[in-house]
Amino acid sequence: MTVLHGDCLPLLKQVANESVDLVYLDPPFFTNRSHSATTRDRNQTFRFSDSWHNLTEYAEFMRLRLLEIHRVLKPTGSVFLHCDKNANFLLRVLLDQVFDASQFRSEIIWFYKRWSNSAKGLLPAHQTIFFYSKSDAFKFNTIFGAYSETTNLDQILQRRDRDEDGISSYAKSADGEVIYHHQKQGVPLCDVWEIPFLNPKAKERTGYPTQKPIVLLERIIELVTNENDLVLDPFCGSGTSLVAAKLLKRGYIGMDESVEAIALTQKRLANPEKTESALLKKGRAAYENADKQALGLLAGLDILPIQRNAGIDGMLRDKQNNLIPIRVQRPNETLAETANALIRATQSKKISRAILVRTQKDSSLFDELELPAMLLVVNSTALEIEQLLEINSLGVTV
Ligand SMILES: C[S@@+](CC[C@H](N)C(=O)[O-])C[C@H]1O[C@@H](n2cnc3c(N)ncnc32)[C@H](O)[C@@H]1O
Structure with missing residues (x-):
């Protein structure tokens, strides 16, 4: 050579x-x-x-x-x-x-x-x-490469044929059974x-x-x-x-x-x-490690999901175009732990406000009082409703 x-x-x-x-x-x-x-x-x-x-x-x-x-x-x-x-x-x-x-x-x-x-x-x-x-x-x-996530099973397994007008459809045998396509190895x-x-x-x-x-x-x-x-x-x-x-x-x-x-x-x-x-x-999907459950709770907001930061679930923009990080409290986290994760992730990033979505009712009031002023705490809808039901069951009219 x-x-x-x-x-x-x-x-x-x-x-x-x-x-x-x-x-x-x-x-x-x-x-x-x-x-x-x-x-x-x-x-x-x-x-x-x-x-x-x-x-x-x-x-x-x-x-x-x-x-x-x-x-x-x-x-x-x-x-x-x-x-x-x-x-x-x-x-x-x-x-x-x-x-x-x-x-x-x-x-x-x-x-x-x-x-x-x-x-x-x-x-x-x-x-x-x-x-x-x-x-x-x-x-x-x-x-051959992998099929895309949107490919359905029939497209992968079944053979397609064209009729005399050039219209493509799933091939069927004489007795009407679909024909399986054993050679398909992926997408060229x-x-x-x-x-x-x-x-x-x-x-x-x-x-x-x-x-x-x-x-x-x-x-x-x-x-x-x-x-x-x-x-x-x-x-x-x-x-x-x-x-x-x-x-x-x-x-x-x-x-x-x-x-x-x-x-x-x-x-x-x-x-x-x-x-x-x-x-x-690993494929692009491997980098999509944002917490899906947390993002689900934020559905409806114009949010940019953050994939590679364990402390932030997403970013929102306020009217002045400032980026505001947001994190949802995990089921196994105290409010203080959620706040710490969020604060750590925003340190050295010139961020003046962050939003914390509280999902657990047993976080003590003490936790909340200790939180820095830059954190805005809001309750998740589920938590709000849960609290509402609790008040109702005590006989208070809403
Ligand atoms: C774009 S670089 C190649 C980079 C290479 N593919 C790599 O991965 O490192 C182009 C190369 O062509 C060489 N080159 C320019 N004119 C040439 C010529 N007339 N004959 C041979 N090599 C030439 C340059 O020295 C340069 O190393």
Whole structure:
């Protein structure tokens, strides 16, 4: 397996015709700036330039390399070209010209959550990966995902057929019995992929600018190659695609014109390190750990549920747009315990008021008197009614 230093154009010319199963390329995106980043220990800064005189120059740079990529791919091979809004329109046209528009397979949207935006406008949260094949005989391994929560059991188990008018319905046998679909393994992977960006503390992060996550590359490699197939990355940077290929027992060839990138790639290949994405492993639902019973009590309020803070159930906004945390007393909590949890959670957050919903009638008055003034205590409807019934049973008229 090889990692080669130099401009990928002459290097690609040395690769044999129809010898590669997958080319993944993550070239400069036509951002017209220089990219740099520093390792966590601050010992090394990596840089690469993405500055061009104009779009024509960039287009010619990419066209020449795509021609070579087309030549080295096997008839069963595919290319995955990573780009973004800066030049995706141009690269799509170039791919159509070099691979033929009939070989376009997918425009994959790699989507990730981001939290802030320095520029005016919509928060950019995706990149594009174009998938083209060399021929219709391209290798493809379908990946299945989980059904959505809204899929009903019939949709999963029963086969559907179309009648002569093209109307789809559940298939029935001659004697009117439904036909079960034993082969369904889940939902085939779609073309929008939510994969988190590497967080700044991820072990996998090398400090190389624009480094991609290994899990993203693993997914691409698994889709169109099998064990012992050959993956080539002509702009390998920190070597992410090669590390993914190695972990999946594929062969690999990497190229980069930066000598530091080549050294880093070799270091990573000698000791591959991958960060598991907790989001991908456990699914988004695993983060939804807000107390459902507590939120149920707050139904009807325009509340933002808080998933990752044990002291706050949700946030409300007052007329001045101030955020007000709210917490419902749990069945096994005293009022003081609920108040403490809420106060702890709001400390250092510049919050001047919080709402506590009391659900238990046996909290002593003493508890309430001790509470700080920033806490507004209200009784739950159930508690109010319970107290009302108690007063009534003592013979007081309401
Ligand atoms: C977007 S980065 C690749 C990042 C990589 N996918 C990763 O995960 O680390 C683009 C890379 O292309 C390299 N590069 C730019 N022009 C090149 C050329 N003509 N031949 C080979 N590499 C080149 C840069 O040095 C840079 O490492």
